[in-house]
Amino acid sequence: MTTFQRARSEEQRSERRLGILLTASAMLSEMPVSEVSLNELSRRAGLAKSGLLRYFESREAVLLELLTLAARDFLAEAGEQLASLVDAQDPLEVRAEAVASGLAASFGARPMLCELLSAQAGVLEYNVSVEVATRFKQTARGSLPGLAEMLRKLLPELGQEHSGQAATLIILLIGGLWTHTNPAPAVRAVYRADPSFSFMDSEFTDALHRSLSVLFAGFLTLG
Template sequence: MSSTAFSRARSEEQRAARAAAILEAADAMLRETTVGEISLNELSRRVGLAKSNVLRYFPSREAILLQLLDRETRAWLDDIESRSSEPLTDAIAAAAAARPVFCDLTASASGVLERNVSGEVAADYKRASLASSDRLARLAGFDGLESPGGLIFVGAVMLAIGGIWASSQPTEGMRAAYAQHPELRPFRIQFETAVRELVATTLAGLEARGLR
């Protein structure tokens, strides 16, 4: 889409279409690279806008990625619901493994994406996160975030996905070390298996404590 086409838009529908195009461009970039390697300049080039025009729709790179994270989180929850015939722990892990963009954004949320946003953007993002978190807690049989167990469960799941994803994506040097030194291979983490086991352990612990 050209910058000329963008410059002519006036209606709310056209503005929404531009914002959606920016999100789609960011999504496409994340399928090729990582959060840390995405620049606003390259994103602007991909979507066919000057950087100043992109900033009319999103106040920062991080604001774009937080909105994309909300969209990815809701799609992940939809995927979990579609796997109702599977054990919950399997569904959570498999749905996450199928969505690398969601995992990368989750791994970067608190340490990167929340660092360069306004109070308004932060509040919108956190409200959306509350809704998704409550939905996840209810999918697991808790009384939403109103229950202590539900809050603990959601926190553990999101920490597991973000932390395990970061640890399961070794650099080229680390991959070479693992391949050359068999004693280091226990450090190679299989993402889906690790998430499933940690979620299962969390649920077992909450049940043992009478919180589920």
């Protein structure tokens, strides 16, 4: 990132904001949300803490914007990826399984998105102003219909109502499953030391695949 004494033009401000977001993204490739501190983010971005706060009001505001961008990229990329995996001429159960498998793999390939979704309601939506929360929710309000439309194109049998409900549940599933399949080091050590806990130790993509298969089967039986 180019370093300015002070970003004065809108172009410089945009570049500075992008640099902060890229720094936060790089940190999330190394650590969970809980370990991303404002002090370390500022240091890595080459800014004083007060300087960073000129662009984002809090650590949570940075991460919410990063989540917005990650969700947008997911919708842009995953639709094409899934469409290539699903043959509209296949029986419904075959298409539903292909969508469940493809979605699970797509989310599994985006750990930062899953990490941010897992922290959204319990962490990221705190310590932000009404303005930041409103902007984020307005974007999210557009993202869910985007996911629902993707599902409806691949599985038109879901219909508008059920595809919307499925999209909401998918986001909730990802948040919960990511947390439980990426436990704290102490819990991971327990799983390794005692095989009797193996039923609690699951891999995220496999767990999401199984959950989505059940979710789609349930909604499709509703007609």
